[in-house]
Amino acid sequence: MALPKKRTSRSKRGMRRSHDRVAAPNTVYCQCKEATLPHRICSSCGVYKGEQRLIVREADAAK
Numbered sequence: 016m017a018l019p020k021k022r023t024s025r026s027k028r029g030m031r032r033s034h035d036r037v038a039a040p041n042t043v044y045c046q047c048k049e050a051t052l053p054h055r056i057c058s059s060c061g062v063y064k065g066e067q068r069l070i071v072r073e074a075d076a077a078k
């Protein structure tokens with residue numbers, strides 16, 4: 016197995032890990048003013064691209 020000749024410095028390790036974070040999910044605002052994920056049906060009103068795609072029951076919407 017390949018073995019590193021030198022221990023990676025704190026600086027180099029940090030430089031590598033600077034790209035490791037998970038990107039925050041993008042938010043898009045629905046016509047019902049609710050923040051949702053892009054290219055997804057709105058979980059609070061069930062509308063996608065201005066079209067009603069899901070019937071959201073009151074019990075589910077309250078959660």
Ligand SMILES: [Zn+2]
Nearest residue numbers: 045047057060
């Ligand atoms: Zn909505």
